[in-house]
Amino acid sequence: MAFANPWALFLLAAVVPLVLLYLFREDEKPLTVPSLLFWDALDAHPETPRSFRHRRLLTTPLFYLQMFILLLVTATAAEPVWQGSARRLVLVVDVSAGMKTREIGGTRFDIAKRQTRALLDGLDPGDEVAIIAAGATPEPITLFTGDMDRLYRTLDALDAQDTPGRLSAALTLAASIGDTVGMRDVVVLTDHPVEIPPTGPDAATRYHVIYIGQTDVNTGFVGLDVEPALDDKGVSARLTLRNAGTTPGSGAVYAVQDGREIFRSPISIAPGGSRQILVPGIVGKTPATVMLDITDSLSADNHVYVVPSAGSHPRLYAATNHPDIARLIRSLDGFESVIGPEGQVPPQDAGYSVQVYDGFWPDPMPSGGVVILDPPVMERFTTEEPVYDWEERHPVLRGIVMERLSLAGAGKMETPPVYLQTLARTLTHPVVLAGEQNGFRHVVLALDIARQMENPAALLLFLKTIAYVDPAAVATWVHLKTGEPLVIHTPGDTAVALVHPSGVSERLAVRNGFAQSDDLRETGLYTLRRSGTERLFPANLLDTEETDILPVTALSSLSSDSDPPDLRPVSSVEAAIWRQTLQIGLILLCAAWGLEVLGKRE
Numbered sequence: 001m002a003f004a005n006p007w008a009l010f011l012l013a014a015v016v017p018l019v020l021l022y023l024f025r026e027d028e029k030p031l032t033v034p035s036l037l038f039w040d041a042l043d044a045h046p047e048t049p050r051s052f053r054h055r056r057l058l059t060t061p062l063f064y065l066q067m068f069i070l071l072l073v074t075a076t077a078a079e080p081v082w083q084g085s086a087r088r089l090v091l092v093v094d095v096s097a098g099m100k101t102r103e104i105g106g107t108r109f110d111i112a113k114r115q116t117r118a119l120l121d122g123l124d125p126g127d128e129v130a131i132i133a134a135g136a137t138p139e140p141i142t143l144f145t146g147d148m149d150r151l152y153r154t155l156d157a158l159d160a161q162d163t164p165g166r167l168s169a170a171l172t173l174a175a176s177i178g179d180t181v182g183m184r185d186v187v188v189l190t191d192h193p194v195e196i197p198p199t200g201p202d203a204a205t206r207y208h209v210i211y212i213g214q215t216d217v218n219t220g221f222v223g224l225d226v227e228p229a230l231d232d233k234g235v236s237a238r239l240t241l242r243n244a245g246t247t248p249g250s251g252a253v254y255a256v257q258d259g260r261e262i263f264r265s266p267i268s269i270a271p272g273g274s275r276q277i278l279v280p281g282i283v284g285k286t287p288a289t290v291m292l293d294i295t296d297s298l299s300a301d302n303h304v305y306v307v308p309s310a311g312s313h314p315r316l317y318a319a320t321n322h323p324d325i326a327r328l329i330r331s332l333d334g335f336e337s338v339i340g341p342e343g344q345v346p347p348q349d350a351g352y353s354v355q356v357y358d359g360f361w362p363d364p365m366p367s368g369g370v371v372i373l374d375p376p377v378m379e380r381f382t383t384e385e386p387v388y389d390w391e392e393r394h395p396v397l398r399g400i401v402m403e404r405l406s407l408a409g410a411g412k413m414e415t416p417p418v419y420l421q422t423l424a425r426t427l428t429h430p431v432v433l434a435g436e437q438n439g440f441r442h443v444v445l446a447l448d449i450a451r452q453m454e455n456p457a458a459l460l461l462f463l464k465t466i467a468y469v470d471p472a473a474v475a476t477w478v479h480l481k482t483g484e485p486l487v488i489h490t491p492g493d494t495a496v497a498l499v500h501p502s503g504v505s506e507r508l509a510v511r512n513g514f515a516q517s518d519d520l521r522e523t524g525l526y527t528l529r530r531s532g533t534e535r536l537f538p539a540n541l542l543d544t545e546e547t548d549i550l551p552v553t554a555l556s557s558l559s560s561d562s563d564p565p566d567l568r569p570v571s572s573v574e575a576a577i578w579r580q581t582l583q584i585g586l587i588l589l590c591a592a593w594g595l596e597v598l599g600k601r602e
Contacts, residue, residue, distance in 0.1 A: 008077030014070055022063050087127045087185065088144055090174040091116055093158065094190035095135045096165025097300040097482075097546045101191065101213060108212045109160040112189040115210055119187065120151055130177055131155070134170035134190070136163040136454065136483025136519050140177070162300050162523040163483035164543040167194055175205050191549065211552045219249035219269060219294050220301025220547040223276075224540060225330055226479055234283030237290060237306045240276050243269040244548040251294030255279050255306075258286050267294075282308045287525055287536055301547045305525055305538030307333075307479065314470060315351055319344050320358035322450045325373070329356065331479045332466065354470045365442070369469030372444040396434055396443060396461070396468050432461075434468070441469045456485040456516050463487050464514065480539045486517040488537075490530060499527040501539075 093116060099109040120129065128144040129151055142154050167190060174186045175197065185206050188194055191213040197205075223240030243249040248270055255263035263279045282288045285308065292302040316335040320326055321342040329337050335354070345362045346352060354369045355362075360376060433444040443465045452458035467489060480486060488508070490496055496515050498506045501524025508515040520526065520539040528535045 006078060008074060011070070011074040011077060015067070018063075018066060018070065022060075087123070088129075089119075089123075089127070090130045090132060090177060090186045091119065092132045092134050092138075092167070092170050092174050092186060092188045092190075094165050094167065094188070094192065095133045095158065095160045095163075096192070097160065097162050097541055097543070098165065098191050098298065098549050099160040099212075100162075100300050101215065101218070101298045101549050103212075103214055103297070107160070108191050111212050112210075113155055113158070115189060115212070116155055117152070120148060120155070123148075130174075131158075132170050132174055132177075133158060134165055134167050134188075135161045135521065136166060138166070138170035138173045140173065143177070161482070161521040162541055163519070163521055164481075164541075164546055165190070165192055167192060171197055171207070192545065193550070213549060214551050215297045216549055216551050216554070217245045217247065218296045218298045218301075218547060218549050219243045219245070219251070219292065220296070220298065221290075221292065221304050221540070222274070222301070222542055222544045222547050224304055224306070224479060224542055225327070226306060227330070228336060229280055229282075234281060235306070235308045237279040237282060237288075237304070238276060239279065239290060239304060240274060241267065241269060241292070242274045242544060242547055243271055245296070246271050249294055249296070251292060253277050253279075253290065253292055255282070255288050255290045257282065257284070257288035262288065263290075267292075279306075282306055284308060287538060298547070298549060300523060301541050301543075303523065304540045304542070305523070307536055307538050314353040316354045316356070316466075317346050317350065317352040318356040318358070319360075319362075320356070320373075322358060324450045324453055325358055328449070328453070328462075354466060367440060369440050370442045371465055371469055372442075374448045375444060375446060396432060396464050443469060454484060454519075456487065456518060459485055459487050460514060460516060463489065467513075480520060480537065481542050482520050482523055482539050483543075485519055486526070486537065486539075488515045488528060489513060490515055490528075494531065496528055496530040499529065501525060 093112055095109070099107065099112065101108045103111060105111060116131075123129065126146065128146045129142070130144045131141040131151065131154060133139045133141050141158065142151060145151065167188065171186065171188070171194075185208060187208045187210065189210045189212060191211065194207075194209050196207045196209070219241060221239055222242045223238075225238040226235050227238065229236045237255075239253070241253070248268065250266075250268040252264055252266050254261055254265075262281060265277060267275065267277065269275055279288075279290055287305055287307045290304045290306060294302070296302070313334055313336045316329065316332065316337045317340060318326065318329040318337065319340045319342055320329075326339045329339060338352075340346065342358060343360055345357075345366060346355070348367055352366075352368055354371065355366055356371045356373065358373045361372065362370070432446070435442055445461065445465060447458060447461065449458050449462055486498070488496070490510055490513065492513070493510050495510055496508050498508050498515075498517055500506065500520075501522045506517060508517055523539055523541050526537040526539060528537060
């Protein structure tokens with residue numbers, strides 16, 4: 001048992017004067033005497049007062065009632081809380097870019113922090129709270145604690161990020177934390193529609209959603225493709241803009257490089273519409289910033305950073321219909337990339353040093369380096385050998401944490417010709433195969449990388465595969481999206497420094513020629529520093545869900561739980577019971593005093 005106001009226990013000191021009052025009180029028991037003849041003589045011989053040791057505590061029913069009332073007042077003021085009634089809450093706070101939307105009274109994140117503080121203010125001693133920041137990767141900011149000062153400090157230090165939000169992963173984390181301690185409530189503060197996980201009637205977790213936001217006025221960049229310019233001078237940036245609001249958006253798109261404006265174009269987008277803008281002529285080695293000059297509520301999606309390629313590079317061809325894989329290929333620095341539709345094989349003399357085929361086998365196998373992604377399920381050439389390990393020394397697998405990979409959903413898959421070497425297998429089918437034919441390297445990945453864009457192990461495996469197929473090329477991704485891991489190809493094993501746009505420096509260990517940072521939380525230019533050299537990597541938001549800001553009225557219709565949570569602590573009920581008991585005790589005390597007075601008069 002704990003006490004809400006422990007200082008109130010000092011009221012128990014009033015027991016001492018109450019006991020002394022009755023200890024020095026003379027016995028007023030009435031006596032019947034036959035005569036008053038000798039009373040005058042008593043005045044001449046006063047009675048010697050009894051010593052403290054010989055005094056007897058004269059108790060009456062009123063004494064016990066007063067003692068009971070004193071204890072009751074102390075207990076009511078201290079507000080005891082039974083430990084069994086303490087609550088454990090998980091507060092999931094959305095820290096994605098959309099929470100930076102400006103509203104009346106501050107940003108959505110400011111409003112969320114105020115509401116979170118109000119929830120904390122309403123808790124009682126004994127309650128414990130955990131806070132999870134729901135960004136691109138859910139992050140437990142504090143585990144369960146009843147230290148309110150610590151929770152307030154943590155909340156004040158929390159800030160929104162320039163990343164997409166993944167609430168489903170945060171809710172999974174919240175439920176797993178709750179299961180370990182018998183938690184009952186998860187409170188989500190967000191501006192995104194929430195899909196509440198299904199729960200049964202006996203589920204230990206209850207979900208409450210507090211939606212935030214009133215405006216939907218926003219236009220932003222949601223897509224970027226960097227491609228060689230038509231005149232082979234520099235690159236062109238093809239940007240996709242979207243108007244998420246219910247009113248037309250008009251303004252201008254302009255680009256700045258080396259401190260001067262190199263492009264400007266007026267735009268007008270209908271409500272809910274999209275359009276593309278081509279920014280040509282980005283040349284040289286310095287990055288260009290493309291900005292949107294428009295009046296809206298969210299600025300995080302109003303700028304895009306573009307780094308032009310310098311010099312000639314080997315050509316890479318990728319056949320895929322998946323937009324995320326196409327973006328991944330185009331973001332490979334060190335290649336001139338061309339994207340074709342799935343199933344299309346270029347001519348043998350096209351001059352591609354690396355060819356990537358997503359979901360199918362080219363027939364015949366083209367010349368040059370070949371990478372097969374997520375091969376089709378086939379009945380032929382299957383393997384059933386129970387192999388549990390892999391060839392860790394192979395260049396493709398060196399440094400890869402294979403346990404972190406999610407395999408493609410293929411129970412059986414067609415294997416390549418026998419000249420390829422199996423590098424790793426599961427119980428039923430190969431994971432990675434590699435080999436050479438006619439002097440060219442081929443690799444097969446039973447890996448659906450489009451579903452693992454946030455998995456550093458999958459991205460590192462793909463990057464190492466490209467580097468293995470064409471050792472002459474330095475394959476490193478640029479034009480990344482915030483919230484994704486950064487994987488960097490760098491020779492040697494000397495640690496490198498990654499300077500974030502805010503100026504914070506992060507030390508990255510280099511293993512087997514590659515370094516990685518788990519996720520990028522800021523839009524802007526990242527600087528890689530190694531041995532006196534520097535290299536720039538841009539990171540942009542480019543997320544449709546963050547650009548499509550929604551007001552509370554729209555969000556509430558998308559959720560089954562949009563009412564404010566009823567989180568009244570059990571201890572508040574106990575305090576009310578204590579107060580009612582005190583009132584009853586005071587009534588009894590008054591009644592007892594009245595009876596005693598009436599008795600004396602009689």
